[in-house]
Amino acid sequence: MIEVKNISKQFEDGYKVLDDINIVFETGKTNLVIGQSGSGKTVLLKTLVGLHEVDEGSINFDDRNFTTMNFTERKLVRQEFGMVFQGGALFDSLSVIQNVMFPLQMFSHLTHAEKLERANFCLKRVDLINKNRLFPSEISGGMKKRVAIARAIALNPKYLFCDEPNSGLDPVTSILIDNLIKEITEEYQITTIVNTHDMNSVMEIGDKVIYIYKGHKWWEGNKTQIFDTDNTELNEFIFASELTKMIKHKRG
């Protein structure tokens, strides 16, 4: 469980990108953070993993206060993290299998054969086989995301962070990635946080949905409650497309 208590973040230009956010991200659930581009979703995610420092408040990973930890203490907690970046963030100079093996090389004491076996298992788990020798520049966007997920789960993380994992992907691949994240979350009972502005993801995997609006937590619920809310800003966001308007109309 990740507990976010009253966190605020202001950039150097004075813009308050996160303002007094309180959220509990539950274990074994896919927690979706939704909001418009520029609402503060990515900053929130990067703050959770320590890429940005908070100005106020605290972040607790299973009652361990991450915000007050030093680099060495954070390093230990970070080994429990898996992160899927928006563009995949695969290491260009490493092949697919080397990318997945990388965290194992850095942090595990397994033999080379065991690391290889684990990396192959993770790649198989994301349905990516026979691509081991290819480099990131030689695979498609969807494959990159899958390799990124395989790398993120290589060390059996307790916390999985995904920043817009299906941006730039076709609807079929998007659903595959969404379902994969949900399956992994439930299978390994990890705390997963997914940043998205894709309403398909909300409908597919939104066990818990948090709506961020202009740096504030504006709404919290789940994928069924979201269609019945009377929150004006959230309604404007989710029913912006003709498709979601049609769904609402059909639901009555």
Added chain:
Amino acid sequence: MKLFFHLGRYTKLMGKVFSRPGKASIFFKQILKEIDSLGINSLGIVIIIAFFMGVVITLQTAYNIENPFIPLYLIGLGTRDSMILEFSSTICGLILAGKVGSSIASEIGTMRVTEQIDALEVMGINSANHLILPKIIAAVFINPFLTIISIFIGIFGGWLAGVLSGAVSSENYIYGVQYAFEPFYVTYSLIKTLFFAFIITSVSSYEGFYCTGGALEVGKASTKAVVYSSLMILLFNVILTQLLLTH
């Protein structure tokens, strides 16, 4: 004020760079990879440049010796000392600042803008140490060899040009190369090379590491890396010469 900001940030970055590496086996592999990438891959350009520098120094010296009382073996001596004192360390340093510096800045800059550095940080890896220290160690280790090679190639180029053009006889040139040899000049040249290797890798890494934006900014970081590395090389050339060669 901006200068102090960059100096402070550079110092802080170096503090992160010079910390204990994560895993020794991976770190050692990284160093070998960088030796190949920064050193071995630069051998070709260093040889070509050193050869032509030697040729030109010899021809220019010969062209300028009009007085019949000046012995021709001074052409060999002049080429040797020019190569050792200045050309092999400083000029090759400037050329490497262009080749290696831009490559380092664009590599690290691209890693920054594509979130690969963030990925390392999230994993709990000291990204500055993991990416930059192997480059610094590799360059500091391999560049003195490049300097030594370039000294020999330059002197050889001068001999070839002198003999083929008839400007100086082979015996005279070789006598000049051996005449009044001061071994400390080589030490001086190697000390400069070590400083320049550190400057090229650390300044270029700094520019890449703090690059923000996209492809355009990576290009700008690459240009800045070359310009600032070159300026620092020229500045330290003066400082080191003053410190090491004046009595």
